Amino acid sequence: MCGMAEPTPETAPEPEASAPPPAPKPRRRAPAKKAAAAPPAPAFVDRGDAWAVVGAGPHGMSALKALLQNGIDADGFERESDVGGNWNFGAENSRVYESTHLISSKPFTQFPDFPMPDAYPDYPSHRQVKEYFGRYVDHFGLRSRIHFSTDVVNAVPVDDGRAWDVTVRDRITAAETTYRYAGLVVGNGHNWSPKQPVYPGQDGFRGEIIHSADYKGAEVLRGKRVLVVGAGNTGCDVAVESAQNAVHTWHSTRRGYYYNPKYMTGRPSDQVADSLLALKIPLPVRRALFKGSLRFAVGDLTKFGLKKPDHKFFETHPIVNQQLVYYVGHGEITPVDDIDHFESDAVVLSDGTRAEVDLVVFCTGYLVNFPFLDHEWLNWQDDHPQLFLQIFTPRFANLAVSGLIQPDSGQWTLAHWQGMLIARVAEALRQRPSVARGFLSRASAEADRRFSAGTEYKNSTRHYYEVAHQEYLGVLQDAIHELEVSA
Amino acid sequence: MSAVTPRSATGNPLRRKTRAMRPWDWSFPSAPLVHREVISVQPPEPTDRPPLLMVHGVAHGAWCYEENWVPAAAEKGWPAYAVSLRGHGGSAGARHLRRTLTRDYVHDVMQTITELPSPPVLIGHSMGAIVAQLVAERYPLRGLVLLTPAPMHSAVGDLVAIAKDRPADLGRAVIGQTLSMEPDILFEGLDATTARAYSDRTGLESPLVQWELLLRRRVGPVRCPVLVIGTPGDRLVRPADVQRTADSYGVEPVWFPGMGHDVMLDAGWDRVLDTVLEFAADLPAWGTAPAR
Numbered sequence: 216m217c218g219m220a221e222p223t224p225e226t227a228p229e230p231e232a233s234a235p236p237p238a239p240k241p242r243r244r245a246p247a248k249k250a251a252a253a254p255p256a257p258a259f260v261d262r263g264d265a266w267a268v269v270g271a272g273p274h275g276m277s278a279l280k281a282l283l284q285n286g287i288d289a290d291g292f293e294r295e296s297d298v299g300g301n302w303n304f305g306a307e308n309s310r311v312y313e314s315t316h317l318i319s320s321k322p323f324t325q326f327p328d329f330p331m332p333d334a335y336p337d338y339p340s341h342r343q344v345k346e347y348f349g350r351y352v353d354h355f356g357l358r359s360r361i362h363f364s365t366d367v368v369n370a371v372p373v374d375d376g377r378a379w380d381v382t383v384r385d386r387i388t389a390a391e392t393t394y395r396y397a398g399l400v401v402g403n404g405h406n407w408s409p410k411q412p413v414y415p416g417q418d419g420f421r422g423e424i425i426h427s428a429d430y431k432g433a434e435v436l437r438g439k440r441v442l443v444v445g446a447g448n449t450g451c452d453v454a455v456e457s458a459q460n461a462v463h464t465w466h467s468t469r470r471g472y473y474y475n476p477k478y479m480t481g482r483p484s485d486q487v488a489d490s491l492l493a494l495k496i497p498l499p500v501r502r503a504l505f506k507g508s509l510r511f512a513v514g515d516l517t518k519f520g521l522k523k524p525d526h527k528f529f530e531t532h533p534i535v536n537q538q539l540v541y542y543v544g545h546g547e548i549t550p551v552d553d554i555d556h557f558e559s560d561a562v563v564l565s566d567g568t569r570a571e572v573d574l575v576v577f578c579t580g581y582l583v584n585f586p587f588l589d590h591e592w593l594n595w596q597d598d599h600p601q602l603f604l605q606i607f608t609p610r611f612a613n614l615a616v617s618g619l620i621q622p623d624s625g626q627w628t629l630a631h632w633q634g635m636l637i638a639r640v641a642e643a644l645r646q647r648p649s650v651a652r653g654f655l656s657r658a659s660a661e662a663d664r665r666f667s668a669g670t671e672y673k674n675s676t677r678h679y680y681e682v683a684h685q686e687y688l689g690v691l692q693d694a695i696h697e698l699e700v701s702a
Numbered sequence: 703m704s705a706v707t708p709r710s711a712t713g714n715p716l717r718r719k720t721r722a723m724r725p726w727d728w729s730f731p732s733a734p735l736v737h738r739e740v741i742s743v744q745p746p747e748p749t750d751r752p753p754l755l756m757v758h759g760v761a762h763g764a765w766c767y768e769e770n771w772v773p774a775a776a777e778k779g780w781p782a783y784a785v786s787l788r789g790h791g792g793s794a795g796a797r798h799l800r801r802t803l804t805r806d807y808v809h810d811v812m813q814t815i816t817e818l819p820s821p822p823v824l825i826g827h828s829m830g831a832i833v834a835q836l837v838a839e840r841y842p843l844r845g846l847v848l849l850t851p852a853p854m855h856s857a858v859g860d861l862v863a864i865a866k867d868r869p870a871d872l873g874r875a876v877i878g879q880t881l882s883m884e885p886d887i888l889f890e891g892l893d894a895t896t897a898r899a900y901s902d903r904t905g906l907e908s909p910l911v912q913w914e915l916l917l918r919r920r921v922g923p924v925r926c927p928v929l930v931i932g933t934p935g936d937r938l939v940r941p942a943d944v945q946r947t948a949d950s951y952g953v954e955p956v957w958f959p960g961m962g963h964d965v966m967l968d969a970g971w972d973r974v975l976d977t978v979l980e981f982a983a984d985l986p987a988w989g990t991a992p993a994r
Contacts, residue, residue, distance in 0.1 A: 284842045284988070321731070322727060322729075322731040323727075323728040327724070328840055328841040328842060332813065332816065332817075333735055333736075333813055334734070353819070354816065354818070354819070354821070355820075355988075356820060486729045486730070487729070490725075490729035490730065492725055492729075493726055628722075632722045635720075688723050689722075691722055692721065692722040692723060695719075695722070696720060699719070699720065699923065
């Protein structure tokens with residue numbers, strides 16, 4: 216029920232998944248630390264007490280607003296010419312496709328202090344989302360604070376971590392400037408750098424292989440035999456669109472899932488789920504209720520040839536898709552196993568079936584990527600950063616990451632509160648440094664805390680960032696309060 | 703009346719922690735409103751002043767501001783807006799008025815705010831002042847103005863006062879009929895014809911919202927400057943309650959003797975408006991305010 220219909224970092228077969236991408240096409244936001252010819256020394260601007268916010272997607276926007284709202288001067292940096300980030304359809308790093316709609320309903324997907332218009336449907340489209348973001352930045356006067364069409368080349372701590380030097384490059388003039396800031400908020404998103412699996416024989420495959428990152432609409436599917444890999448929300452969306460447009464569709468998944476409906480009892484199903492939470496119904500009962508209602512409405516999925524879920528309800532990021540099972544029932548989609556290897560004209564699956572396909576769409580998700588930051592500074596462990604409250608690093612008090620979360624609800628309510636907490640910390644660092652440092656000293660001790668509200672998330676890369684919204688928001692709320700009462 | 707220095711909300715005894723968790727708002731959101739009446743007049747010259755958004759009280763509508771305040775404020779250079787809550791004035795929702803709650807009004811005001819060009823100064827009258835305070839804990843207002851505010855700490859005291867003053871009215875309210883909006887209750891300085899005409903324009907109120915006035919509500923931290931305005935002779939909200947509301951924000955109320963409950967309509971409305979505009983003119987720019 217995450218607010219972004221995008222995240223799909225699941226379902227790639229585990230072993231190969233971590234293999235490096237095969238010669239990626241022109242790298243988005245290549246870590247162009249050193250340009251070819253020695254460029255002239257960048258101009259330098261000291262912004263004093265101001266903070267920098269990298270990215271003007273929902274998380275960057277709301278962090279920028281929260282800082283300004285609390286009297287902290289701040290500048291934003293955005294590589295595109297408009298706000299929206301992932302939702303800026305058509306932009307190079309946007310990963311939404313023509314048909315993307317929210318999969319969580321409005322009430323807790325929107326910014327809590329800037330509700331979506333009554334005229335929007337329960338599940339707005341990506342166009343409406345982008346329009347909404349535009350109104351948000353205009354309303355709060357953020358546009359003039361954002362440097363658009365500007366790449367962040369790198370960011371380095373200076374003066375013993377008391378300040379950050381952020382070097383940026385204007386994408387039009389290529390002029391570089393280094394700004395010095397008192398703090399840095401990173402909101403560059405985690406759904407743009409494709410996670411590309413590699414299978415034996417893939418190079419000899421004569422058909423076409425694309426990643427869902429490059430999937431923009433159903434035209435590429437028309438008239439083809441398609442294999443969709445991955446059962447994240449994107450994978451299921453693409454499989455359904457393929458069922459509607461392609462000659463035939465195979466859908467390869469690693470495990471079985473619960474396919475949640477968008478509506479239950481005439482209400483968006485996430486609202487139904489949240490009423491049970493509001494009533495403090497215990498997890499086993501909620502599980503039984505949801506499982507039971509799916510069982511009653513759809514029944515045993517293995518009868519459709521789908522795999523039996525190997526986990527309990529709420530243990531993986533929820534998939535909201537009512538149509539997948541429908542098209543399986545129409546015979547348009549054949550659910551299949553993992554990929555074993557590629558042949559020149561077919562894909563062989565681990566159960567031995569041979570699918571002769573023209574196009575393979577990898578909906579295998581995204582990897583976290585901070586091309587302008589040394590991973591060390593983010594307390595990198597194995598292949599992901601370990602952050603206190605999913606925001607703060609034990610290394611620097613004035614470095615915060617917004618948006619490295621994947622909630623089981625809408626996203627932007629959490630974006631708002633992450634921004635508010637960051638602003639509180641920034642404010643405390645300025646006015647009451649001992650309080651801020653006291654708060655952040657817990658960062659190293661509690662950096663590995665997860666917010667799963669009692670469930671055990673399946674261990675795959677997408678679930679590093681999974682949070683149960685009710686627990687996580689409660690913790691953010693307490694942290695904000697802690698910093699406020701100490702004022 | 704006297705000039706007032708805006709003071710920030712401090713020492714609010716009812717203040718509790720910032721509330722990020724709103725499970726009931728998430729799971730049972732207010733029904734969308736098909737038509738919301740927003741009356742607005744723009745100043746003759748473009749301005750960078752914040753918009754003023756005015757919210758009416760029980761059984762009123764945007765018309766009560768349209769009459770004097772909206773045009774007068776615009777003429778003095780302020781973008782002025784007034785909204786009719788659902789079931790009131792020209793807004794839709796009359797059919798569902800009997801099951802309307804205060805939270806639905808909060809929803810309507812939040813929706814209106816998102817349509818404004820920038821964060822407003824929110825002005826709430828009477829019951830609308832409760833709505834305004836609930837908005838203020840959710841949204842970063844430039845300033846908050848409470849006109850003869852119904853108390854957040856329960857209107858039981860006012861109910862007792864009404865019971866002594868006019869027992870029949872109490873009985874009607876208890877069984878869910880709208881509180882009496884007779885001219886002598888709302889006005890002190892208007893001539894009888896005008897007062898009657900205004901009184902006749904009032905409509906119905908949701909019984910649930912009226913009963914909710916008896917609840918003791920807590921409001922989260924309000925960070926913007928607050929102005930509280932009362933009248934000593936108010937026959938709906940006791941001055942003691944206005945004082946207590948002001949105390950909860952650490953400010954002194956500004957009193958307007960000789961006026962009735964409807965300070966935006968009663969004779970002397972221009973002086974009240976001047977006080978409000980003076981307050982609004984002194985507000986720190988959005989984004990530069992100290993934290994509280």
